[in-house]
Amino acid sequence: MLFAIRMSLRTNLRSNGIGESVQNEVHTKFSVLQILLFLVKSESWMAKRDERIAIMRHVAIIGSGPAGCYLADQLLRLMPDASVDVLDRLPVPFGLIRYGVAPDHQSTKLVARVLDRVLSRERVNFFGNVEVGGNVRLDEVGDLYDAVVLAIGATRDRRLGIPREDLPGVVGSGKFTGWYNTHPDAATPFLRDVRSVVIIGNGNVAIDVARMLAKDDSELVGSDLAADVTSRLMTQPIENIHLVGRRSTADAKFTEHELAELGTLKRARPIVADPASLKGDGAVVEILRRFAFETRPEKPVSISFHFNLTPAAFVGNRRLSGVQFRAPDGSMRQLNAQLAVTCIGYETQPCCGAVPSNGAFANEEGKVGEGLYVAGWARRGPSGTIPTNRAEAQQVAQKMACEVTGSNRPGGDGLRRLLRERSVRWVDYAGWRRIDAAELAIGSKDRCRQKFARLDEMLEAAEMVQFRSV
Ligand SMILES: Cc1cc2nc3c(=O)[nH]c(=O)nc-3n(C[C@H](O)[C@H](O)[C@H](O)COP(=O)(O)OP(=O)(O)OC[C@H]3O[C@@H](n4cnc5c(N)ncnc54)[C@H](O)[C@@H]3O)c2cc1C
Numbered sequence: 001m002l003f004a005i006r007m008s009l010r011t012n013l014r015s016n017g018i019g020e021s022v023q024n025e026v027h028t029k030f031s032v033l034q035i036l037l038f039l040v041k042s043e044s045w046m047a048k049r050d051e052r053i054a055i056m057r058h059v060a061i062i063g064s065g066p067a068g069c070y071l072a073d074q075l076l077r078l079m080p081d082a083s084v085d086v087l088d089r090l091p092v093p094f095g096l097i098r099y100g101v102a103p104d105h106q107s108t109k110l111v112a113r114v115l116d117r118v119l120s121r122e123r124v125n126f127f128g129n130v131e132v133g134g135n136v137r138l139d140e141v142g143d144l145y146d147a148v149v150l151a152i153g154a155t156r157d158r159r160l161g162i163p164r165e166d167l168p169g170v171v172g173s174g175k176f177t178g179w180y181n182t183h184p185d186a187a188t189p190f191l192r193d194v195r196s197v198v199i200i201g202n203g204n205v206a207i208d209v210a211r212m213l214a215k216d217d218s219e220l221v222g223s224d225l226a227a228d229v230t231s232r233l234m235t236q237p238i239e240n241i242h243l244v245g246r247r248s249t250a251d252a253k254f255t256e257h258e259l260a261e262l263g264t265l266k267r268a269r270p271i272v273a274d275p276a277s278l279k280g281d282g283a284v285v286e287i288l289r290r291f292a293f294e295t296r297p298e299k300p301v302s303i304s305f306h307f308n309l310t311p312a313a314f315v316g317n318r319r320l321s322g323v324q325f326r327a328p329d330g331s332m333r334q335l336n337a338q339l340a341v342t343c344i345g346y347e348t349q350p351c352c353g354a355v356p357s358n359g360a361f362a363n364e365e366g367k368v369g370e371g372l373y374v375a376g377w378a379r380r381g382p383s384g385t386i387p388t389n390r391a392e393a394q395q396v397a398q399k400m401a402c403e404v405t406g407s408n409r410p411g412g413d414g415l416r417r418l419l420r421e422r423s424v425r426w427v428d429y430a431g432w433r434r435i436d437a438a439e440l441a442i443g444s445k446d447r448c449r450q451k452f453a454r455l456d457e458m459l460e461a462a463e464m465v466q467f468r469s470v
Pocket of ligand 1: 389
């Protein structure tokens, strides 16, 4: 060892350009005592460094939607010494991929397979059926982990704030899409003898809702739309679906693919209520022009696009009968409807002491405060697509990798202890896989899976022995 130190001293002196004679002088003056001191110091420094590496960094991500899962993936890459626990209030992961993305867009839902691989990784633990703010408090999670990330999404429907918004027949898109995706919390909306529907909003969620209402049964083959939802939708005598935007065509947020798909439906025909309102160019306006001017065969359902109409009031006594709008010239217009779906965005909810402002958590590049971070819709509000969350996760993970230090906190072991003390049944990754296998097994020739609608069904499937081999 002494020899090695002498050699390294020589090499250093050489590389610093100091001559051979001086080296010898320094070498002889270097007493054994000094070398021993140096040795002790360097060894204790190395021991401290090893200790730092030996201390795992424990990160808890609250929310297993795309934001939470992509972040877990990035943290694993950037922090080889970290274990990452992903908590979700539901027994099943993937947030809006499972409960927002339309049931007939299974190719989009396939991204869940990629995220599933993240949850299956060795340094990741899934804790489903654990609600932060319900089963455990945020500060308790903070005490157990070196860093906590809020990736709880933003699923509370924004309100229009116009008269009679609570009439039966008026529903927010979060609730409506949750219902047709069999979210365990979603109530069945008021759907009775619906001939005319008004959908307020000019984004892709509005298009999803229109498409799900317009499709015929044969177009839903291969989806995971539940049987009771299918029969509810199919028994409505729908003739008109109005898609109404407050702004002009140039401001519409539709994407080309989703918009064009409306022109391919079997029993519905898209039209533009006022073709003169089509202003500007671009792919979306071009598709709308085709809808307005191309000759298409008559079909039982019409999907009419309206622009520049501001919602003013819902109308009806015991249930919705119409929606009033204000035109740019101040005149009022009423569209009759027995169902109105507002697709005007979402906001995130408070999580214990962490309270959002303007629908999202205030943060600096993903940091909310000491040891507390935020990602996804909870961070930036309800904008962007699933891949947007992946790009964002890279930035947040980089910040966390630099800032988070290990501190001997118990991480997942501590959480398990706490949950056991409180008799909380959490669902781990193997449990989720059993739920998944059970849902796939009870699918039919027309449905790729049959989702469990109730939490107790999910919990039961999570423990079922016959699926344990999956
Ligand atoms: C109706 C709809 C359709 C969409 N369709 C598409 C599409 O086709 N293609 C596309 O690219 N994007 C689509 N999106 C957007 C996409 O879903 C979002 O970009 C993405 O889901 C946001 O991810 P997130 O992880 O921030 O939130 P979420 O997906 O909402 O995940 C949040 C997770 O946090 C959990 N959670 C919430 N609170 C707690 C708590 N207190 N404790 C524990 N867990 C909690 C929730 O259960 C949920 O699993 C759609 C969005 C909606 C609303």
